[in-house]
Amino acid sequence: MRFSIWGQTNQSWADLLDIAQYADEGTWRAFYAADHFMSHADTAEERTDFHEATAIFAALAAATSRIRLAPLVLSMTFRHPAVLANWAATVDHVSQGRFTLGLGAGWQENEHQRYGLELGKPGARVDRFSEGLQVITGLLNEPATTVDGQYYRLAEGICEPKPLQRPLPILIGATQPRMLALTARYAQEWNQWSSPGTFREVSGRLDAAAEKIGRDPATIWRSTQARVIVTDGPQSEARAAETAAASPIPVLYGTAERIAEQMAPWTQEGVDEVILPDHLLGSGSARRDAYDALAQALRPLSNGTG
Numbered sequence: 525m526r527f528s529i530w531g532q533t534n535q536s537w538a539d540l541l542d543i544a545q546y547a548d549e550g551t552w553r554a555f556y557a558a559d560h561f562m563s564h565a566d567t568a569e570e571r572t573d574f575h576e577a578t579a580i581f582a583a584l585a586a587a588t589s590r591i592r593l594a595p596l597v598l599s600m601t602f603r604h605p606a607v608l609a610n611w612a613a614t615v616d617h618v619s620q621g622r623f624t625l626g627l628g629a630g631w632q633e634n635e636h637q638r639y640g641l642e643l644g645k646p647g648a649r650v651d652r653f654s655e656g657l658q659v660i661t662g663l664l665n666e667p668a669t670t671v672d673g674q675y676y677r678l679a680e681g682i683c684e685p686k687p688l689q690r691p692l693p694i695l696i697g698a699t700q701p702r703m704l705a706l707t708a709r710y711a712q713e714w715n716q717w718s719s720p721g722t723f724r725e726v727s728g729r730l731d732a733a734a735e736k737i738g739r740d741p742a743t744i745w746r747s748t749q750a751r752v753i754v755t756d757g758p759q760s761e762a763r764a765a766e767t768a769a770a771s772p773i774p775v776l777y778g779t780a781e782r783i784a785e786q787m788a789p790w791t792q793e794g795v796d797e798v799i800l801p802d803h804l805l806g807s808g809s810a811r812r813d814a815y816d817a818l819a820q821a822l823r824p825l826s827n828g829t830g
Contacts, residue, residue, distance in 0.1 A: 525791055526553040527822050529815065530596060530749060530801040533557050533580060534572045539807055544584050546812055547591050551819060551826075554592035554624070555584065556799055559599055561639070564632050578603070578611055585619035594624035596715065596749075596799070597697045601630035601641055601649070605656035605676060609663035609683050616687035623687075624713060625660070626695040629653040629703065650702045651675070657694075657710045664692050695747075699726050701733075708733040713745040715799075719774040720789040723748055727794050748790065749799035750774035752783055754814040767804065775804070780817035784825060791825055 529547040531540050540557070547555045559577035577595050584593055593615075598608065608625075616623040629649040630636070636643040643649065655673040662669030663683035671678045695713035698704050707714050707730060716726055723746075731741040751771065753764040755778055764777035776786045787798060805814040 525787075525795055525825050525827060526797045527819070527826060528552050528554040528556060528592075528747075528797055528799045530556040530558075530799050530803075532801065532803050533560065533575045533577065534563070535807070536573070537575060540575065540580065541584070541587060542808075543802055543811065544588060544591075546815065548588040550815075552591060552815075553797060554594055554799075555588070556594050556596040556626070557581070559595050559597065559602065560632060561635050564634060581623070582611075582615055582618065585615050585623065588619075588622075590622075592622050592624055593619055594695055594713075595626040597626035597628035597695065599628055599630035599632075600653050600656040601636065601643060605659040606663060606678060606681055606683075608656075609660045612660075612692060613664060613683055613685060613687040616689055616692055617685065621688035623689075624693040624695050626697070626713075626715070627653075627657070627660075628697045646700075650700075650706075653703075654706055657706060661691075661694070661710055665690075693745075698730075701729070704730050704733045705736075707744070708737055708739055711744065713747065715747045715749070717750070717773055718748045719750060720776075720786055721793075723790060723795055724793040745796050746794060747797035747799055748795055749801060750776050751801050751804050752818065753777040753804045754780050754783065754817055780814075780821035783818065784821040787822070788825060 529552050531543045544555045557577060557580055561574050577598060581593055581595060612625045630643055633643060652675045655675045659671050659676050659678060663681055664687060668680040668682050669678050670680055693712040694710055695715055696707040696711040697715045698707050699716050714730060727746060734741040755761045755764050768775035768777055776783050790798060802811055805811045
């Protein structure tokens, strides 16, 4: 497996740049960040700064030199797919071919409500996402693209220059049947939240979707993530246990060595990459120390760098 870092966008730009450049200087495969304008909690206490994702990745493309860069994931509801395609092609040039375009159908209701953006019901979101993928893949790969859809219409649309990578990798976050089918058709990479021991079931459904259209499932790179808390004694262990119990998404905690042991089952489930968010790892030197400890402990599970 490879290992990567996910930086939260609701921290200062200086801190976000620091952790991205830390990842770039080390052995981590990639740097990820989400695409949100506010917390889903939508309370006064949660209204912290949120930096805009496309600006972040344009800046990091120029501020790093080795790691891959990928949003996890850009909502198709926030930006027109033709604009996204042209932006992604440019970022791929700025990064010298290190960019992966992470895409999703959108889900966070409060952002759409406050900005007057249409989210729609799940079925309509997938319909729109499918059309958006047609637009993006056409523009990134064809001389000109025409789409006459329900949501998007292009008449001989162009995207020049094309990305350096051919194709530019597309990552889709998906767990449901229609989204898995779109992943099998359009994506080079796939992502889902999981816990060790739970990844295989949805990954198997992606295999079936790929085989249905005659695609080799092994050609799809597969990643997952869980929040992590590195503890250093009984008190921090107790606090971590409380945090994990209250979290709606997986949290692995303990010493770095114990976290590595918890991740080991993923090596048998077809996971290519594990992404470690920095949300619960503090900031500054404490965060770097936590990632250093994890990098050392995870080395026996790693099959490469970059």
